[in-house]
Amino acid sequence: MSQAPGQGLYIHIPFCHQRCHFCAFYLEIHHARAAEEFVASLLTELRLYGDTGLLGPAPLDSIYFGGGTPTTLSSQQLATILATSKQMFGLTPNAEVTVEAHPGSVTRDSLAHLREAGFTRISLGAESMDQTELDRVGRPGSPMSTVQMVAASREAGFTDINLDLMYGLPGQTLESWATSLQRTMELTPTHLSCYALTVEDGTHLKAAVQRGLVPPPDEALQNAMEDLAENILSQTGYVRYEISNYCRPGFASRHNRLHWTGGHYLGVGPSAQSYVAGRRFGNVSNLSAYNTTLGSGRLPVSESDQLTPADDSCERLVFGLRLTDGVSLRETGAPSFPALTEKVDDLIADDILERNGELVRLTSRGRRYADSVAVTLLASLAE
Numbered sequence: 344m345s346q347a348p349g350q351g352l353y354i355h356i357p358f359c360h361q362r363c364h365f366c367a368f369y370l371e372i373h374h375a376r377a378a379e380e381f382v383a384s385l386l387t388e389l390r391l392y393g394d395t396g397l398l399g400p401a402p403l404d405s406i407y408f409g410g411g412t413p414t415t416l417s418s419q420q421l422a423t424i425l426a427t428s429k430q431m432f433g434l435t436p437n438a439e440v441t442v443e444a445h446p447g448s449v450t451r452d453s454l455a456h457l458r459e460a461g462f463t464r465i466s467l468g469a470e471s472m473d474q475t476e477l478d479r480v481g482r483p484g485s486p487m488s489t490v491q492m493v494a495a496s497r498e499a500g501f502t503d504i505n506l507d508l509m510y511g512l513p514g515q516t517l518e519s520w521a522t523s524l525q526r527t528m529e530l531t532p533t534h535l536s537c538y539a540l541t542v543e544d545g546t547h548l549k550a551a552v553q554r555g556l557v558p559p560p561d562e563a564l565q566n567a568m569e570d571l572a573e574n575i576l577s578q579t580g581y582v583r584y585e586i587s588n589y590c591r592p593g594f595a596s597r598h599n600r601l602h603w604t605g606g607h608y609l610g611v612g613p614s615a616q617s618y619v620a621g622r623r624f625g626n627v628s629n630l631s632a633y634n635t636t637l638g639s640g641r642l643p644v645s646e647s648d649q650l651t652p653a654d655d656s657c658e659r660l661v662f663g664l665r666l667t668d669g670v671s672l673r674e675t676g677a678p679s680f681p682a683l684t685e686k687v688d689d690l691i692a693d694d695i696l697e698r699n700g701e702l703v704r705l706t707s708r709g710r711r712y713a714d715s716v717a718v719t720l721l722a723s724l725a726e
C-alpha cells in the first residue's frame with residue numbers, strides 16, 4: 344500500500360446502442376456521425392491537456408476507456424484515441440491499458456485490432472450468466488456471447504480479462520447467483536467486479552419499482568449474495584482486494600487502485616471526473632456542449648473544487664478504506680486533523696473499523712456500511 348500510486352487517464356466514451364433499465368450514466372445512443380464528431384472533440388481535448396502539462400512529465404501508468412460502451416466506436420477510432428493519448432502524455436513500458444466492452448459489441452477481428460493497437464486489458468460487461476435475468480433489466484446480449492468473447496479475447500492475445508457481474512437483479516435467487524458465479528469461474532477471468540444492483544433516480548428501473556411492477560432490491564438477500572460471492576471466489580483462488588473487486592494474485596486493476604490510493608487521474612470526455620494535485624474537476628455532461636466548447640478551443644470543465652488539506656485527507660481515507668488491506672492513516676495525512684482521527688476512534692469502538700499500527704480498515708461488519716462511513720467521516724470535518 345505504500346507504493347506510489349502513479350497517475351492515469353480515464354477516457355469516457357458516451358455511447359451505447361441502447362440504455363439498460365438500471366443505468367444512470369451520462370450517455371447518448373450511438374450514431375456514426377455523432378461518434379465521428381465526438382472523436383474529433385476528444386482528440387482536441389487530449390491535445391489541449393497535453394499542451395497544458397497539467398500531469399507533469401511522468402508518463403501514465405494506466406489508461407482506461409470506460410463509458411457508455413467504448414466499443415460502440417470502431418477499433419480504428421479507439422486506436423487513434425489511444426495513439427494520441429500516448430503521444431500527449433507518454434506511457435510507462437508495462438502500463439495497463441483497459442477497454443470496457445459489451446460482449447455483443449466486439450468481434451474476433453475488432454479484438455485482434457484492439458490488442459494490436461496496444462490495449463492490454465479488456466473488461467467485459469457480463470452482468471449475469473442467466474438470460475432471463477438479463478432480459479428483465481433490458482440488458483442486450485447473452486451469456487453465450489460472453490463465453491464466446493472471453494475465448495475470442497484470449498485468442499486475440501488478451502491475458503488480463505475482467506468480467507462485471509451484478510447481484511440483486513429482479514427475480515435473481517441465491518441459487519441463480521451461485522450458478523452465474525460458477526459459470527463465470529469456468530471462464531477463468533483474471534479479475535471480477537461484483538456490483539449490487541442499485542435503483543437510481545431517473546432510470547427505467549426506478550419507474551418500474553415506483554409503479555410496483557418490479558420489487559425493490561432486497562438488502563438482506565443482497566448481503567447474502569455478497570457473502571456467497573466472497574466464499575465461492577476465495578475458494579477458487581480469487582482475492583477480494585476491494586469491496587466490489589476480486590482478482591487472481593497480481594491482477595488488481597491499476598486504474599481502480601489510483602482512485603483508492605490518492606493517485607492522480609485526468610478524465611476526458613463528457614461527464615468525466617478528474618483528480619489532480621488536490622483538485623477535483625469534472626466535464627460537462629452534455630455531448631453537444633462538450634463539442635461546442637472544444638470547437639472554440641476551450642476545455643469543457645463545468646465544475647472544479649480545490650480541496651482543503653483536511654478534505655483531501657478525508658477523501659484519501661474514505662477511498663483507501665474501500666481496499667481490503669485498508670489504508671495508512673499517516674499517508675492520508677489524517678493525524679493532522681483531530682476531528683477526523685476522533686471519528687476513526689469512534690468507528691473502531693463501534694466495530695466498524697479496525698486498526699493495526701498505522702493501517703486502518705473496515706471490519707467485515709463495517710464493509711456493509713462503507714457508504715455511511717464515508718458520510719460520517721466527511722461530516723466530522725464540518726462539526
Ligand code: SF4
Nearest residue numbers: 359362363366410411
Ligand atoms: S451498457 Fe453499460 S453504460 Fe450502456 S446502458 Fe448498459 S449499463 Fe449503461
